[in-house]
Amino acid sequence: MPVAASAIYFLNLRGDVLINRLYRDDVGGNMVDAFRMHILQTKELGTCPVRQIGGCSFFYMRISNVYIVIVVSSNANVACAFKFVVEAVNLFKSYFGGAFDEDAIRNNFVLIYELLDEIMDFGYPQNLSPEILKLYITQEGVRSPFSSKATDKPIPNATLQVTGAVGWRREGLMYKKNEVFLDIVESVNLLMSSKGSVLRCDVTGKVLMKCFLSGMPDLKLGLNDKIGLEKESQLKSRPTKSGKTIELDDVTFHQCVNLTRFNSEKTLSFVPPDGEFELMKYRITEGVNLPFRVLPTIKELGRTRIEVNVKVKSVFGAKMFALGVVVKIPVPKQTAKTSFQVTSGRAKYNASIDCIVWKIRKFPGQTEPTLSAEVELISTMTEKKSWTRPPIQMEFQVPMFTASGLRVRFLKVWEKSGYNTVEWVRYITKGGSYEIRS
Template identity: 95%
Template sequence: MPVAASAVYFLNLRGDVLINRLYRDDVGGNMVDAFRMHIMQTKELGTCPVRQIGGCSFFYMRISNVYIVIVVSSNANVACAFKFVVEAVALFKSYFGGSFDEDAIRNNFVLIYELLDEIMDFGYPQNLSPEILKLYITQEGVRSPFSSKQPLDKPVPNATLQVTGAVGWRREGLVYKKNEVFLDIVESVNLLMSSKGSVLRCDVTGKVLMKCFLSGMPDLKLGLNDKIGLEKESQLKSRPTKSGKTIELDDVTFHQCVNLTRFNSEKTVSFVPPDGEFELMKYRITEGVNLPFRVLPTIKELGRTRMEVNVKVKSVYGAKMFALGVVIKIPVPKQTAKASFQVTSGRAKYNPSIDSLVWKIKKFPGQTESTLSAEVELISTIAEKKSWTRPPIQMEFQVPMFTASGLRVRFLKVWEKSGYNTVEWVRYITKAGSYEIRC
């Protein structure tokens, strides 16, 4: 359900109304007094950004020294309300030279009222794109004297097409000497493994990042080795694809440029890209995750003053690949005095600030293993020893040209009416999210 806002208020830290806009007549003009009385004066700001007072809901967010309050008289989508606030602040900053505070609001009353009329209609959010709104709201905001950002002057022709057309995220007339597309698949693998080696929790969160330097209005089509890129499910069973196994993506979200109608009918990701950098899609995978590392820890407590730590790390990815910046943090008790190490690669040391043995390996080739052996000396205490609850071992790493989900680009096609040639660059990288092994 959309926001359906009844009113929007801008307040300073004292609770004074700087500017407000009523979109519906289902709330009284004194609703902000209830907000001040029940929230600001009772110092409950920050406890919860959503409050119910009487028959109305208040969504509020602090930006710099300004509170933005949305009043809703009926049930509404809270996430949509806060998304509207974030986008509106970004819009105001683009007009005010990068600043948004009480002074910027006081210096731009007329412009803010005009923008509020455009970005919300009868309480429903409308277009909040600065590139489009600046095509027909050409008034310049009064810039703060403390802002170091310079305004960008980009005159754009054909405002009617930009405002009413379906391609509001890209302007016409772009020309590049060299037409290039950079596509990055960035994944974070999350793991929780038991001390016996069984996987308790495992998933991958990924995103497809693009950087486009293309002339004109190109139409791109992206094919992946997942089920959303297949032609038909029956064809998958009768004829395997050339790109190997297929995977199933969960919780897929697309950038607004993706043609969802074509995606639903043809199962292809087709889009007219924005200019420059943008996030094409996000996804999550819970099945068939390829773990880049296997960690086998053995920790023995020898009495009250000694411990033996042995950790073996195996890289499971291809032999031609390698990981960078590998860090293994092995927890030890707080009463640790010192530790001596033997490692087959990298360097290790005891870090008392985090109560861990930190093992760092700059470059970890694929299909290899490294081991760490450490003798830990503990401080003997007179007090009764409490049982040490062993925190999990944590890992950090980056593996270029590897995806834990197995996602691969099958094709990336670029079509533009002028028929120019393009250069496509595709990269993969897998990073550690919450990668933990119990010991």
């Protein structure tokens, strides 16, 4: 069931109503008083964002110094309600120059009322796309909704844009140079035991695009994911030879992706929005290529001395390199003095985080730099508990490497005018929660 909101309220931190809109007559105008009395004054905001008071449900969210409250008199989809709030705030920010707070609301009462009438009809959410709404809801002092590199042509009929199949892109865009930038950005998460066995490992990734294309182009993107290659093999009646196949989990797409064609062809077909957007997100838990192996050896020599040896091996190709590598090696709080040697980069003791911080600006592939350190501790009679060793942590970026092995097999652009395009594809893997127990 959709939201079917009876009312929406915008309150400041004191509970004063800044602006509100009643969509149905099934709730009284004083419902916000019940919310203020039962929620704000009792300081129970942090317990649950959904509350039942009397015969109504209250869905509330705090954005900056404003509470947004949706009142519903019947059973409703909670996720849809919060999704509506998030999208509405993004819409307001696009009109207010990126700001959304109490001052922005007070300065834009008329505009907010106009937007509230457009984005919700009788309590049901409607189109919340800033690109579409800005075609026919304009306000003096608002920045141009299409301040990109494109050369604008007259804006077409807004009704066609709202009711058409491509609501995220307007017609009439023209570029002197038609370019597509595609980035596959991955974060690899690892928890490894002190014996070298992997306890937890996964990759979260995004496919980011930036399109500067004229007209209404149709793009087709093929990846080396398992489902897509199996479908292609069936269509060609012969095995595919595209190399390693990847099994993607928890995939979500931008609204521009044609899901019908994806289900039949297993390739991504879409008419892209103008400019930068996130095409898809995914997660991978099997067959992860770890960019680094960390081999630590930490020996406690009595109560006042620790010997630390850490070797970091880059597993990726010799022609590749990582940037901004940081290895944080924990030491006890009572550390008095450290001395160390490194075969690459620089290291220093950071007392504020109780770590030896080893930094390597440029880390080539297939190399094994090492760090050797001696740590002297302050001897205390009161300290009886043994040192609980926190895990070693790593930060890094590896250009042109994907921990999942995901690759772009093809990227094709069709447009009725037949212009030529330039496609750029980049890969980068970053360190997420990359931890090794010592």
